[in-house]
Amino acid sequence: MTDAVLPPARVALVGNPNSGKTALFNALTGSRQKVANYAGVTVERKEGVLTTPGGRIVHILDLPGTYSLRARSPDEAVTRDAVLGRLAGEVAPDVLICVADATNLRLVLRLALELKAVGRPFVLALNMYDIAQRQGLRIDLEQLSREIGAPIVTTVATRKRGIEDLVRQVDQLSLGATPSDSVWHEPSAAEIRDAHREAQRIVKACVRPAERPDTLTGKIDGVLLHPVFGLLILLALLFVMFQAVFTWAAPLMELVDAGFSGLAQLVATVLPPGLLASFIGDGLIAGVGSVLVFLPQILILFFFILLLEDSGYMARAAFLMDKIMGGAGLHGRAFIPLLSSFACAIPGIMSTRVIDNKHDRLTTILVAPLMTCSARIPVYTLIIGAFIPQQTVWGVLSLQGLVMFGLYAAGIVSALLVSFVIRRVFWRGTVEPFMMELPTYRWPEARNVLMNLWTRVRIFLSRAGRIILPLMVLIWALSTFPYPPPGAPGPAIDYSIAGRLGHLLQPLLAPIGFNWQMTVALIPGMAAREVAVAALGTVYAVGDPNGGTVALASALQSQWSLATALSFLAWYVFAPQCVATLAVVKRETNGWLWPTVMFVYMVALAYLASLVVYHVAVALGGG
Amino acid sequence: MSDVLVFQSASLDAGTAEASRVRPLSSAAKGERGVIVQVGGVTGATEAIHADELERRLLEMGFVEGAVIEVLHEGAFGRDPIALRVDDMRVALRRREAAAVSVRFDGIKP
Ligand SMILES: Nc1nc2c(ncn2[C@@H]2O[C@H](COP(=O)(O)OP(=O)(O)OP(=O)(O)O)[C@@H](O)[C@H]2O)c(=O)[nH]1
Ligand SMILES: [Mg+2]
Numbered sequence: 001m002t003d004a005v006l007p008p009a010r011v012a013l014v015g016n017p018n019s020g021k022t023a024l025f026n027a028l029t030g031s032r033q034k035v036a037n038y039a040g041v042t043v044e045r046k047e048g049v050l051t052t053p054g055g056r057i058v059h060i061l062d063l064p065g066t067y068s069l070r071a072r073s074p075d076e077a078v079t080r081d082a083v084l085g086r087l088a089g090e091v092a093p094d095v096l097i098c099v100a101d102a103t104n105l106r107l108v109l110r111l112a113l114e115l116k117a118v119g120r121p122f123v124l125a126l127n128m129y130d131i132a133q134r135q136g137l138r139i140d141l142e143q144l145s146r147e148i149g150a151p152i153v154t155t156v157a158t159r160k161r162g163i164e165d166l167v168r169q170v171d172q173l174s175l176g177a178t179p180s181d182s183v184w185h186e187p188s189a190a191e192i193r194d195a196h197r198e199a200q201r202i203v204k205a206c207v208r209p210a211e212r213p214d215t216l217t218g219k220i221d222g223v224l225l226h227p228v229f230g231l232l233i234l235l236a237l238l239f240v241m242f243q244a245v246f247t248w249a250a251p252l253m254e255l256v257d258a259g260f261s262g263l264a265q266l267v268a269t270v271l272p273p274g275l276l277a278s279f280i281g282d283g284l285i286a287g288v289g290s291v292l293v294f295l296p297q298i299l300i301l302f303f304f305i306l307l308l309e310d311s312g313y314m315a316r317a318a319f320l321m322d323k324i325m326g327g328a329g330l331h332g333r334a335f336i337p338l339l340s341s342f343a344c345a346i347p348g349i350m351s352t353r354v355i356d357n358k359h360d361r362l363t364t365i366l367v368a369p370l371m372t373c374s375a376r377i378p379v380y381t382l383i384i385g386a387f388i389p390q391q392t393v394w395g396v397l398s399l400q401g402l403v404m405f406g407l408y409a410a411g412i413v414s415a416l417l418v419s420f421v422i423r424r425v426f427w428r429g430t431v432e433p434f435m436m437e438l439p440t441y442r443w444p445e446a447r448n449v450l451m452n453l454w455t456r457v458r459i460f461l462s463r464a465g466r467i468i469l470p471l472m473v474l475i476w477a478l479s480t481f482p483y484p485p486p487g488a489p490g491p492a493i494d495y496s497i498a499g500r501l502g503h504l505l506q507p508l509l510a511p512i513g514f515n516w517q518m519t520v521a522l523i524p525g526m527a528a529r530e531v532a533v534a535a536l537g538t539v540y541a542v543g544d545p546n547g548g549t550v551a552l553a554s555a556l557q558s559q560w561s562l563a564t565a566l567s568f569l570a571w572y573v574f575a576p577q578c579v580a581t582l583a584v585v586k587r588e589t590n591g592w593l594w595p596t597v598m599f600v601y602m603v604a605l606a607y608l609a610s611l612v613v614y615h616v617a618v619a620l621g622g623g
Numbered sequence: 624m625s626d627v628l629v630f631q632s633a634s635l636d637a638g639t640a641e642a643s644r645v646r647p648l649s650s651a652a653k654g655e656r657g658v659i660v661q662v663g664g665v666t667g668a669t670e671a672i673h674a675d676e677l678e679r680r681l682l683e684m685g686f687v688e689g690a691v692i693e694v695l696h697e698g699a700f701g702r703d704p705i706a707l708r709v710d711d712m713r714v715a716l717r718r719r720e721a722a723a724v725s726v727r728f729d730g731i732k733p
Contacts, residue, residue, distance in 0.1 A: 067683040067684060068679075070679070070683070104711045107683075107684075107685050188679075189663065189675065221695065230699070231699050315715070319706060322698060323698050323701060323704070326717070332717065433680065434704060434717045434720070435715070435716050437684075437712060437714055437715075438706060438713035438714065438715055
C-alpha cells in the first residue's frame with residue numbers, strides 16, 4: 001500500500017464561524033488567507049495543498065463558517081454545497097475536518113452530529129486548545145471521541161501546534177474509512193432540538209467546566225458596550241484613527257516626498273532636457289511618485305483596522321451601531337462589510353455574502369462604495385494639504401485632520417441616507433433578524449498584524465506598478481503628443497491630445513468649477529481613485545514651463561480656487577471612480593443592472609454635491 | 624377534605640407564581656438571569672421571515688430550551704439590541720427576535 005502512488009486526498013474544513021478554520025488552513029498549507037477575530041471573515045472557498053510526510057498530496061479546502069449545513073446566506077451555501085459535493089465540477093471531499101473552538105463545544109458538537117449524516121469520515125480538531133488549557137477546562141478526549149465516533153486532535157492553529165497529528169489522522173481516515181452515502185436533509189426544529197439534547201449530554205459527560213473562566217472579556221465589555229461610554233469610545237476611536245492618518249503620517253510622507261523631489265532634481269540635472277527627461281521626470285516620478293507618497297497614510301489606516309479586527313472589537317462596534325443602522329434600513333450584519341469598506345470597497349462588497357436577505361444585501365452593496373476607502377486618501381490629503389491651513393483647533397486638534405474627519409463623516413452619513421431612501425422607496429418592509437456572536441477579546445498578534453501590513457504594502461506597490469504606471473505612461477504620452485506647430489502661442493500641452501480632450505469636455509464640468517486639467521485627470525481616474533492624483537501630477541508637470549519641479553500641491557495652490565478644491569473633494573466623496581468596484585458588483589450580483597444603477601446614482605450625487613459646494617463656496621467668497 | 628383543597632390552592636399559587644416569572648426575552652432588562660423554557664411558538668414576533676425559520680435559526684445559535692441566559696448589556700438607543708450570555712457564548716440579538724424566546728427568570732445578578 002505504502003509503495004504504490006496514492007491518489008491525492010481532498011479535505012474540507014468545516015466548523016462554526018470564528019473557530020480558527022482559516023488559521024488552521026494557513027498552518028496546514030502555508031497560505032496567508034485572512035484571519036481575524038469576528039464571525040464571517042471567510043466568505044468563499046479557498047483551496048490549498050499540502051504534502052504528507054509519506055509524500056501524499058492533500059488538497060485542503062477552507063470554507064466559510066456556519067452553525068448548520070442548512071445554509072441561510074450565500075457564504076453558508078458555499079459551505080453546504082462544498083461539503084455535499086454539489087459545487088459544479090467538484091466531488092464531495094474524502095474527509096472533513098470539523099474545527100471546534102475547544103472553549104465552546106456545544107454548538108459545534110451539534111454541527112458535528114449533523115455532519116455525520118453526510119456520510120464522510122471526519123476528524124474533530126479541538127482548536128484554541130491553548131485557551132482551553134489556560135482556563136483549566138478539562139476535556140475527556142477519549143470519551144468524547146467515542147461519543148461522537150470520530151478521532152480527535154487538539155490544535156493551536158496560530159502556533160502551528162497539533163498540525164502533524166491532524167495530517168496523520170486525515171491521511172489514515174482517507175485510506176481507512178469508507179464513506180457512505182449522504183443521508184443529510186435539512187433538519188426540522190424538532191431534530192435540531194434532539195441534536196442539542198444529545199450534544200448537551202455529551203458535553204456533560206466529557207467536559208468539566210473551566211476552573212478559571214475568562215472574566216476579562218466581561219469586564220472590558222462593561223466599558224466598551226456601555227450605552228454612553230461605549231458610543232463615546234467608538235466615536236473617539238474613529239476620530240483618533242482619522243486624525244492619526246493625517247498627523248502621524250506627515251513626517252514619513254515628507255521623507256518619501258523629499259526622496260522623489262531629489263530624484264526629479266537629479267533627473268533634471270543629469271539628463272539633457274528632452275523627451276526622455278520629460279518621460280522620467282513628468283511621467284514616472286511626478287505621476288507614480290505622487291501616489292506612492294501616500295503609502296504611510298494607508299498603512300496607518302490599515303494598522304488601526306487590523307487592531308479592531310484582531311482584538312474582537314468589530315462585533316462590539318456593530319452592536320453599538322445596530323440601532324442606527326437598522327434605522328437607516330440596513331441589516332445588522334451590514335456593519336462589518338461597511339467598516340471593511342474603509343479599507344477598500346471590494347472586500348467590503350464581498351463580505352456582504354454573510355447577509356441572508358437579497359434586498360438587504362443589495363442595499364449594502366450599493367452604499368458600500370460611499371464609505372471612504374483608502375484610495376481616496378491620496379486625493380483628500382493632496383487637496384487638504386494644499387488648501388486647508390495647518391492650524392490647531394481647540395488647542396489639540398489639527399484643522400486638516402478635522403476636515404479629513406468631516407469627509408469620512410460625509411461618506412458615512414450619505415451611505416446611511418442613501419440606504420434609508422432605498423429602503424423607503426424601493427424595498428419597503430422586511431427587516432431581517434440580527435444575531436451575532438460576540439467573540440472573546442484577544443490580544444492582536446504582532447506577527448499577524450505585521451504580515452497583513454506587509455500584504456497591504458505589496459498590494460499597494462503592485463497596484464502602482466500594474467495600474468498607475470501604465471496609465472501614467474499613457475497620460476504622459478497623451479499630454480505630450482502631438483507637439484504644437486512651430487511658433488504656436490500658448491503652452492504646448494494645449495495642443496496635445498489630452499489638452500484638446502480636456503478643453504473639449506471641460507464645459508460639461510465647468511458648472512462645478514473643474515478646469516480642463518481636472519477633466520483630463522478624471523478620465524484615467526475611472527480606473528482607480530488615486531490615479532487622478534497621479535494624472536494631475538503628470539499633467540501639471542508636463543504643462544509646467546519650468547520643467548515640472550514644483551510640487552503638485554503648490555501647483556494646485558496657484559491654479560485652483562478654494563471653491564474648485566472643495567468641489568473636487570465633494571466629487572470624490574461620491575463619484576464611482578473605480579472600475580474594480582463596479583466589476584465586483586457585477587460579479588456578486590450576476591449582471592450589469594446593479595453596477596449600472598450604482599454608477600448612475602453615484603455620478604448624479606457627485607455632480608449635485610459638487611455643484612452645491614462650488615456655488616456656495618463662490619457665494620461665500622471662495623471663488 | 625380541606626387538606627386536599629389547601630394543597631391544591633397552594634400548588635395553584637406556585638403555578639401562577641411560576642408562570643409570572645416566565646416572560647419573553649424581549650422584555651428582559653440588563654442583569655436578569657434565567658433559563659429558556661420555550662423557543663418559537665410565538666406568533667407575530669417577526670414578519671420578515673417565517674416563524675418556523677426564525678425558530679430554527681435561534682436553535683442553531685444555541686437558544687434552546689434549558690439553556691441558561693443572562694442579559695449582559697443593552698444598546699444605547701431604545702435599549703436595543705441586547706447582548707446575552709447563552710450558556711458559554713456571548714450573542715447579540717435584537718429585541719424583536721428575542722420576543723420568540725420565553726425565559727423563566729430567576730433573579731438579577733447582584
Ligand atoms: N489563541 C488562539 N487563537 C486562535 C487559534 N486559532 C485561531 N485563533 C484566533 O481566532 C480568530 C479566528 O480565526 P479564523 O481562522 O479567522 O477563524 P475562522 O473559523 O476562519 O472564521 P470565519 O472565516 O469567520 O468562519 C483569530 O483571531 C485567530 O487569531 C488558536 O488555536 N489559539
Ligand atoms: Mg475563515
